[in-house]
Amino acid sequence: MTAAAPFAGVFEELQWRGLVHQTTDVDALRTALNTTSVTFYCGFDPTAPSLHMGNLVQLIVMRHLQRAGHKPLVLVGGSTGQIGDPKMTSERNLNDLDTVANWVSSIQQQVRPFVSWEGDNAARMVNNLDWTAPISALEFLRDFGKHFRVNQMIKKEAVAARLESHEGISYTEFSYQILQALDYLSLYREYGCTLQTGGADQWGNLTAGTDLIGRAEPDAKVHAMSVPLVTKADGTKFGKSEGGAIWLSADMCSPYRFYQFWINAEDEKVVDYLKIFTSLGPDRIGELELAVKERAFAREAQRVLAEEVTTLVHGAEVVESVQAASAALFGKGDLTALDERTLRDALEELPQAALEGDAVEFVDVMIAAGFAKGKADARRTIAEGGAYLNNVRVESADHVVRKADLLHGALGVLRKGKKNFAALELT
Secondary structure (H helix, E strand, C coil), rough: CCCCCCCCCHHHHHHHCCCCECCHHHHHHHHHHHHHHCCEEEEEEECCCCEHHHHHHHCCCCHHHHHHEEEEEEECCHHHHHCCCCEEEEEEEECCCCHHHHHHHHHHHHHHCCCCCCCCCEEEECCCHHHHHCCEEEEHHHHHHHCCHHHHHHHCCCHHHHHCCCCCCHHHHHHHHHHHHHHHHHHHHHHHHEEEEHHHHHHHHHHHHHHHHHHHCCCCCCCEECCCCCEEECCCCCCCCCCCCCCCCCCCCCCCHHHHHHHHCCCCHHHHHHHHCCCCHHHHHHHHHHHHHCCCCHHHHCCCCCCCCHHHHCCHHHHHHHHHHHHHHHCCCCCCCHHHHHHHHHHCCCCCEEEECCEHHHHHHHHHCCCCCCHHHHHHHHHHCCEECCCCCCCCCEEEEEEEHEECCEEEEECCCCCCCEEECCC
């Protein structure tokens, strides 16, 4: 782990980075984090085969805390993942047990690179199925349910919203907060864990854990800290349910698309993202903030952000590949040097022109790409010198595109003028 930035303590750094939303006792937590080694945990439920950008914020908080000498417990919820945290709008679909188990394994591997598993404050992987599976229904009700008051449980934001809805809420999802609270109690008893972190939308579940420990272990002093949800400039969030999730898995969100997401960050948000998602210090981020104000057109802050975050998630070699693809796509590099997957990932972001056959007329390609209304229009564009295939100007209106001449025997980059791009595939 790299050295921490020059702050009075890690808590002050987290505040400066905008990574502290709510705490159970801000002064007590600040003192604990800045003066002792705290064992803390964050949980990730396997409700999909990959984590996403919101989870990345939590992983980065864990990195900061571990770098400051604290001990992370990384919890992947083999039991809570079978239930799912209640949504504000509707009941979740329950995934089958084999699917959840596979997703647990996938996410456990995905989180490993983000924290260190060696040293005095090495991270430890835990699975809440280990302590919930042996508990009978009667034990669950007698030993843990008795500590919860329904009048408090129904005040939780998601529960309250669902109770007001036509659909209501099942007891299964209603009990989720007890399961998460049990996680905190179990980790407190087993590892001396005294801090749980989570997203702002998890605050009710976080405090359910501190309340349970307070009742079951009256002498315990434990904390909860929530992290703000990452939003766009208009205040809306990037989430799975909104169709805007940026997945950490390269299979679900290509590294090219991941990089482009950050390179396209809004000017109003890019400095916030630099603080949240990178380990850059105040001096460097201050320089980039000034660059946004004085020469926003250069998008220097966005380039640094994209490189830093993509390196963190996918590695430096992948960043180089993605940058090469981006440059080549827009005529500033060698398209033939790109491997097929990287090229396909890049082309996915463009309008698509898919045609069948081993050879097609280029005028038909122009029409399929939406670059021309008909053959006469396409011929006019070609005659004016405004049509390109794989960054080479097409000189003849009678040009025939053959599969053998395309990249990887099937793919091509089309361009009309300087700014209109499309992807070609012959099948």
